[in-house]
Amino acid sequence: MKWVKAPEELKVTIEKLMQGIECEKRPMFGYPAFFINKYMFAGLFKDKVFLRLSPDQVSSLRRVYPSLSALEPMPGRPMKDYFVMAESLYRDESRFRKIAAEAADYTRTLPSKTKPAKAKSAKPKAAKKTSARKHTRGA
Secondary structure: OOOOOOOHHHHHHHHHHHOOOOOEEEEEOOEEEEEEOOEEEEEEEOOEEEEEOOHHHHHHHHHHOOOOEEOOOEOOEOOOOEEEEOHHHHHOHHHHHHHHHHHHHHHHOOOOOOOOOOOOOOOOOOOOOOOOOOOOOOO
16 A cells, blocks of 8 residues: 655644644644544544544434545555545534534543553463483583
């Protein structure tokens, strides 16, 4: 798969659209992404803008934007809850901000992410092996 950089203009656009939403910006897939409670909820992939949407948002948006499609960083491997926004949608700043705010609210309802505790090994550590061969002094 050939690497495609996100257009600079699109990076500026997504930064502007995320203003006013309390989130953390950091890179994902080498592109700008925005996180809430350690969950990615918005970002860029190649020349696409995506949001994490609730099932209700997906239903209502599909009525207006039937081409709404799942984000697939790898062909045939869609990411659950992440959808590519139509250019006409993210170019309509007020509409996009409303949808992004709803996506942020949905993301805030997800359970807190915590690091899993390291599992202790059930196997006891093996004792050091000693050589079965006897060492003798002299020859």
